[in-house]
Amino acid sequence: MAVTARQVTWQRDFDAALADAHGTSKHILVDFSAAPL
Amino acid sequence: MYPDPSIVDFITEHFVPVRVHVKENAEAFKELGRRFDAQWTPTTLLVDSNGQERHRIEGFLPVDDFLAQLTLGLAHAEFARGRFLEAEALFRRVADEHSRTESAPEALYWAGVARYKATNDAGALTETACAFSQRYTDTSWAKKASVWNP
Numbered sequence: 001m002a003v004t005a006r007q008v009t010w011q012r013d014f015d016a017a018l019a020d021a022h023g024t025s026k027h028i029l030v031d032f033s034a035a036p037l
Numbered sequence: 038m039y040p041d042p043s044i045v046d047f048i049t050e051h052f053v054p055v056r057v058h059v060k061e062n063a064e065a066f067k068e069l070g071r072r073f074d075a076q077w078t079p080t081t082l083l084v085d086s087n088g089q090e091r092h093r094i095e096g097f098l099p100v101d102d103f104l105a106q107l108t109l110g111l112a113h114a115e116f117a118r119g120r121f122l123e124a125e126a127l128f129r130r131v132a133d134e135h136s137r138t139e140s141a142p143e144a145l146y147w148a149g150v151a152r153y154k155a156t157n158d159a160g161a162l163t164e165t166a167c168a169f170s171q172r173y174t175d176t177s178w179a180k181k182a183s184v185w186n187p
Binding site for chain 2: 005006007008009010011012013014017018020021022023024026027028029030031032033034035
């Protein structure tokens with residue numbers, strides 16, 4: 001059986017992420033990247 | 038990509054992650070890059086839920102160093118919220134669990150400050166200065182803590 005590597009589920013919209021984090025204990029991690037997708 | 042499972046788990050547990058790719062999200066990269074003054078990749082920002090930047094990591098780091106920096110960022114964010122005991126616990130976690138990274142002496146310094154802010158006990162600073170006489174003696178953090186020597 002193939003094992004799928006865990007991956008981060010990235011959002012693309014910073015303001016949506018800000019809204020998601022509001023009222024939770026989470027912070028936003030913004031990754032400015034040039035790495036191959 | 039963050040191929041290491043420990044990094045994936047840490048990010049998933051503590052953050053809402055946003056990726057802004059220089060080519061794939063060029064407009065967002067330009068707008069957010071200007072907003073946060075990000076001029077290089079990789080640049081990783083820890084931003085609180087009010088939109089305030091609390092920590093910045095520029096350039097690539099190996100797994101242990103990166104985890105240490107992420108934890109250090111969480112600690113600084115707690116400190117900024119005035120949650121000094123929570124901040125101290127996170128700073129000590131960096132110093133203890135990532136003791137070989139460059140984040141460790143910074144964390145040891147701020148753990149002492151957080152303890153002092155939480156308790157108003159200057160002994161926390163003296164103990165920190167004593168700790169720096171044993172560890173990380175050649176770092177700038179040891180120099181900064183030296184003023185707390187009795």
